[in-house]
Amino acid sequence: MSAQAYDELWRELTPQVLAAVVRRYGHFELAEEAVQEALLAASTQWPRDGLPNDPRAWLISVAARRTTDLLRSEGARRQREESVAVLAGSPPDVSGGDDTLTLLLLCCHPALSQASQVALTLRAVGGLSTREIGQAFLTPEATMAQRISRAKKKIRDAGTTFELPGREEMDERLDAVKRVIYLVFNEGYAVSSGEALQRGDLTREAIRLARLLHRARPMDGEAAGLLALLLLTDARRPARETEDGRLVPLDEQDRTRWDRAAVAEGVGLVTDALRRFPLGPYQVQAAIAAVHDESPTARETDWPQILALYDVLRVVQPGPVVELNRAVAVAMTDGPKAGLAALDAVEDDRVIEHHRFVAVRAHLLEMAGDPAGARTAYERAADLTTSIPEQRFLLDRAARSSGSGPSQG
């Protein structure tokens, strides 16, 4: 087996093994430690002795044995009755079904902050190391380790049982799971040459988690919508950045480089979801992405349909970002003046001075034939952004708008 094949196997088995051990012993922290040790043992033994007949059962029994060891030492230290009681019980069921969804729901427990939910999900369900998670979020490993261990402690303190929540709470928890997956994806989707590898892993991981959620909840239209949205967005990745790390806007991307298989899968998912399930924001966003992805050229984009979808989205999920994107669709449908008017109608103070808002205004001014206004706005947006590639992109646009270099002052 190749290193990559092992890696995929770990990723698949880790949450299943952890879920089985947590279900049996209830101690999230100890179980997690024990599973890490079982994986470590497997990573040295399997390549040497060959794959066991049932790798999952092998890992569960090693992790279970290790958990009882840990419980015993903790029990001795703290004189815990429950530990002693647990030790008397039977080992975990290794033949049972996949508890990964339950584990995912546990990691998105409402007692945790969103940042902690994200970190714990990647650690427990994704099987990423603390170091990898830290690198992906540009956070020191020590900080991330502390966040994860506090999250595990909080789950323990909340006295969470390893059971599926009731129907009403279930919906809320599933929403939290989707938000976490979406956040993981977004974090990975930000282009970056220097850190490209680590962050690309995050988008892959988010898609894997979304796929897992969709498989576990096939009747959840928003789970399908989320998976479709991620696939349709990630399909453009190969064309989003030049080799020297410059951003390529959607209308200038080489569409032959888009991942056609991902587009086809995403379109199939969202089409089916829209037909069968109640409408939700992930499905609408996926539908918008699908219109872009299915258009053979930027020029042929069906902007009236995109505008109609944004009109739906602003109802199901109102917010300044939706208004901003809608203004672009208005401009492409009814002309730049109408787009600028739609932009002016947004009165949210938080976004008016946001670089993206200013950048869109610059783009619409450029379309409207106002190069001086466009240049000023591009330069302003370049001052406001905290992203180096975006700043480079905006300064290039400013220079293009004026036909010379950036203005002085």
Add this chain to the structure above:
Amino acid sequence: MRFLMLIHDNPRRWEHPTFAQHGSPPEDIARWQQELDDLLAELNDSGEYVSGLPLADPARSRTVRVVDEEITVVDGPLAEAKEQLAGYMVLDCASWERAEEIAGRFPSSRFGPIELRPVMFASGAEM
């Protein structure tokens, strides 16, 4: 949004980690320490704390310049100001308002100014 929070204070009096003043009443120091512990616990849970370090007295610093391709080193801080950089923290906050609130709750903001600077990134989304 990421911010570099620069904690300034008068080196004559700072005492890490709360930058309590020399000779401050012990009960005040204990209270500031508690405020700092609470703040750090909150920032850890929320994921807003990224990293941070306290700095030694600027009298221990050296300033390096290259003049005519020659490295010159001068003992002491860059600027002879009353307030000097005493430590920093990197924060990951949802907004300026939140970063300002955190800066205001850092115990030493009573004694010296705290400067917030947005951090640039090597990553970005397509526009």
